[in-house]
Amino acid sequence: MITSEEIxxxxxxxxxxxxxxxxxxRYKDYMLGLMFYKFLxxxxxxxxxxxxxxxxxxxxxxxxxxxxxxxxxxEELDKMIQxxxxxxxxxxxxxxxxxxxxxxxxxxxxxxxxxxxxxxxxIAVTGDSDDFKGLFSSSTLDLTDTALGSNLNERxxxxxxxxxxxxxxxxxxxxxxDVLGDAYEYLIGQFAMESGKKAGEFxxxxxxxxxxxxxxxxxxxIQSIYDPTVGSGSLLLTVGKxxxxxVQKDLSYYGQEKNTATYNLTRMNLLLHGVRPEKMTVRNGDxxxxxxxxxxxxxxxxxxxxxxxxxxxxxxxxxxxAGLKVSDPRFxxxxxxxxxxxxxxxxxxxxxxxxxxxxxxxxxxxxGVLFRGGSEGDIRQRLLEKNQIDTIIGLPSGMFTNTGIPxxxxxxxxxxxxxxxxxxxxxxxxxxxxxxxxxxxxxxxxKIVDTYSSRxxxxxx
Numbered sequence: 001m002i003t004s005e006e007i008x009x010x011x012x013x014x015x016x017x018x019x020x021x022x023x024x025x026r027y028k029d030y031m032l033g034l035m036f037y038k039f040l041x042x043x044x045x046x047x048x049x050x051x052x053x054x055x056x057x058x059x060x061x062x063x064x065x066x067x068x069x070x071x072x073x074x075e076e077l078d079k080m081i082q083x084x085x086x087x088x089x090x091x092x093x094x095x096x097x098x099x100x101x102x103x104x105x106x107x108x109x110x111x112x113x114x115x116x117x118x119x120x121x122x123i124a125v126t127g128d129s130d131d132f133k134g135l136f137s138s139s140t141l142d143l144t145d146t147a148l149g150s151n152l153n154e155r156x157x158x159x160x161x162x163x164x165x166x167x168x169x170x171x172x173x174x175x176x177x178d179v180l181g182d183a184y185e186y187l188i189g190q191f192a193m194e195s196g197k198k199a200g201e202f203x204x205x206x207x208x209x210x211x212x213x214x215x216x217x218x219x220x221x222i223q224s225i226y227d228p229t230v231g232s233g234s235l236l237l238t239v240g241k242x243x244x245x246x247v248q249k250d251l252s253y254y255g256q257e258k259n260t261a262t263y264n265l266t267r268m269n270l271l272l273h274g275v276r277p278e279k280m281t282v283r284n285g286d287x288x289x290x291x292x293x294x295x296x297x298x299x300x301x302x303x304x305x306x307x308x309x310x311x312x313x314x315x316x317x318x319x320x321x322a323g324l325k326v327s328d329p330r331f332x333x334x335x336x337x338x339x340x341x342x343x344x345x346x347x348x349x350x351x352x353x354x355x356x357x358x359x360x361x362x363x364x365x366x367x368g369v370l371f372r373g374g375s376e377g378d379i380r381q382r383l384l385e386k387n388q389i390d391t392i393i394g395l396p397s398g399m400f401t402n403t404g405i406p407x408x409x410x411x412x413x414x415x416x417x418x419x420x421x422x423x424x425x426x427x428x429x430x431x432x433x434x435x436x437x438x439x440x441x442x443x444x445x446x447k448i449v450d451t452y453s454s455r456x457x458x459x460x461x
Contacts, residue, residue: 004179007169008186011035014165015187018158022147024194029261030148032187033141034095034162036268037116039171039180041095044088046172047081059096067091078122086277087123087132089115099167102160109156112163113143132277135264181237181273188232188269193437204231204311204364205399207440209238211409212362214449215391216307217242219360223250226305228287228350229312230255233266237273239307253280254305256287287312288346289322291330293354300329304356311364312347314405319343329353333386334379344369345379352388352412360390361412366405367394387416391423391452396431398438411452425451426461 011031019027045059048066057065070077070091081088091097093115101107116136123132149155174180189206216225216239227236236253243251253275257263263284270280283292293303320340324331330353331337331346338345344365355361369376370392383389390411397406406428430444440448451458 002169002174002179004182007174007179007183011165011183011187012190015190018161018165020158024191026145026147028188028191029265030141030162031165032184032265032268033136035166035171035184035187036272037089037119037136038095038166038169039175039272040087040119041089042171043085044081044094045096047084047088048077051077051080051084063091063094063096063100066094082122087119089119090122093118095163095166098163102163107156107160109143109152109159112159116141132267134260135267137260137264175272175274181269184269184272185234185237188234188265204235205437206234206238207445208311208364208395208399208407208409209235210445211393211395211440211448212309212364213238213242214445215362215409215411215452216309216360218453219306219358220244220247221358222247222306224252224254224305225307225309226254226351226354227309228256228354229310229347230257230266230282231262231311233269233282235309235311237269237275239309240273240275251279254282254293255280256283256285256292258284258286260284286322287350288319288343289324291328291350291353302329302353304359305354306356306359308351308355308359308361309363310347310351312344314344314366314407315341315368316343316346317341319346334382336375336378336382338379339375342368342372342376345376348410348412349379352414355412355414357414359414363410363412364407365410367408369410370408383412384422387418387420388412388414389422390416390420391425393425393448393452394428396428396438396440398436399431399440423452423455 015027015031045062045066048069049062052065052069054062054065078088078090098107098112098115101111119136120133143155143159148158171180174183212235216222220243222243225236225239227233230236233255236255240248240251240253253270255266257266263282266282267280270282271277281293285292291302295301295303318340320337324337326332326335326337330350333352334345334349338349348363348365351361351363390413393409393411395407395409398404400407425448427444427448430447431438431440433439451461
């Protein structure tokens, strides 16, 4: 069995070799999208194998059997696979068929486009269908993009090379051993480092995710988690990872993402990590301009979650395009709106509004939220008076690919004991330098989380 490290280095080396001059944040959509389609094809074949009661036969024999059975049974077979998976990939559109065409010299890019388009039609109309809708839309995977090659011949070459990168990987076996999800996350992280400034919209550095997730997971009664600026979904998955297997089974994942390509990436990432479609609710939308999720029966309460985690865009300018008022239930607690020029507290208040009474919220914010005046000062004061700021953790600068500014993690709770002081941890000096980035080591993360739990006073920390 191929190891996690082998797969990671092979895929990343392959990506580096094949990418040419294409921007990393754009290339990742092609690479991760095709990798996901290979997973869907492998799942379809595995489900067919089990349904047909076939033993150990080679992949090419399995494809042959599937093709013959489909000719005989038609829709009946489609429905059987659909019932198990919520979708199916028809034999002529399998990833394995592309590989065969490449090997026989019959490959055409149009076949890949047709396969991706056809996938939409194979999704079960009820139940889990929405979790796969639009996954391969042209905004995510445009195979006519000249960045893949200036002419059809060049594009053909690029796409064939990408397809061959995953051709021999058994995605089902890799998913069962958690290797596939790991590799996917690793690639997202590597692309983030290469993408520089553009990466902020889809990636939170792993060490920051770890701190937030471990703090959120201290509440062991978690049934639902929510990330209103979900990016690639890695923050939700990291929280899940720190919960017991028993809790994970029933955990509901909620997220919202404005960027469509990134929203598609979230859904792929969750599905690849084995999150069942009925356990994820992910929406493509603007978190601030329209509150979500809403509970029509309790318009002023909002759907509440056991854990809220988020890494919103920092100091978002002109965030209030929708003309929201203080009367918006999300901002009522603050008694004022955050300034139009900086959306940090708007995101914080949105998350807090959706936090359950016994839940924990962790949010990454620029350092400036601690001392800027005006309405932001008023909001800080109101949150302190309401006893909802629990902990502030100062992190080193230079940890993020998209900004050099220092950041903090703020932890908020709604049921803190009266008179409980706010814990302030200065973890800004505990890091090592790796290339241009400042990186927290495992021991640095452990010290932060232990201090958060014990609330012991440590001189200068």
